[in-house]
Amino acid sequence: MDRASLRKQLRSNRQSLSAEQQLAAAKKLSSVVCSSEAFRHSQHIALYLANDGEIDPGFIAEVIWEQDKFCYLPVLDQKQPEKMYFQLYRPNTRMVENRYGIAEPELDLEKTVKAEALDLVLMPLTGFDEQGNRLGMGAGYYDRTFAFLENRSKPILMGLAHECQKVSSIPAADWDVPMKSIATEKQLYGEQVQ
Template identity: 50%
Template sequence: MMISRSDLRTSLRERRRALSADQQVSAGEMLCDILSSRAELTDSQHIAIYIANDGEISPEVLRDFLWSSGKQCYLPVIAQRGSKNLLFIEYLPDTPLVLNRFGIPEPSLKTVRPIPPEKLDVVFVPLTGFDEAGRRLGMGGGFYDRTFAFTRSAEKPILIGLAHECQKVESIPVEHWDIAMAGIATDSRYYSAT
């Protein structure tokens, strides 16, 4: 019998939350090592990242690398209450952050205009689980799937899922609304989905 998406999500969240603080730091450093020389990054200027939450692999070291390389970084912002779409705001070292309704820090929408998602070059997408074919299991809110549904017929942005290697499973059950990743990067390797 196939495990349900919600049961799989629960067990994989427990798996990533079980990592120690040292393991988390080390994973973020190895993730940066794996991604820093990839053409998807070196050829891109506008890159969306996220602030890790709930045991997600942290792109903090990667973010610092991107800033030092002169790249522009953006953070997702939940549009309004009830909205299921994400907006993206430029993220600088001095960007003030506020907690959204899930307790995740994000830039305030009051002062800055968001960049249209189509103008991003690369989007690093957090995930709960993945398989070697590049299928991603998110947190269940559908925010990234709705926001980037247009990528089914567009070349940009390149969507790359980020995860701990321990979040890999044999097969992710897919729904018709799930948006495919170009690849998945973990603390130990890059899985190309193309």
């Protein structure tokens, strides 16, 4: 199956989950992620706000705040459409809608950090395989932002997904940045990083 067809099928899988299933999955995901070595050893953690049936990392954000870690959200640049920043996110952060209708912090370059300064990035995905390949929504924001990782070990990239988004093999593209691990409501796949 080609990437576009696979993306459509896997988006449908996650969109078909009920609100109760989504809530239960989000709680279980938080337990899986927050007990991981990668999470425990990280201070600067980026995540996303769930959209389009994505598994919700909202409970993880609460743990980040409770443990006095720093939480960041991706923010798209309005003038340079291909550029993505990571900005500090707190419970009282002023939010605005981006061009996709997704809430994000109002861009304040003084509150952004370089992607290289993050310890752990919890990334949304449309599909994944156990080899760490990720199928995103197709815009390439994360792949462009983390292309530098070919020569570095930090930040750790952990994909987040519903178990129903797992497939045996994702057709990888040259520009795809692989994940160190993928967490679902059921388990953590891939490398445990100390």
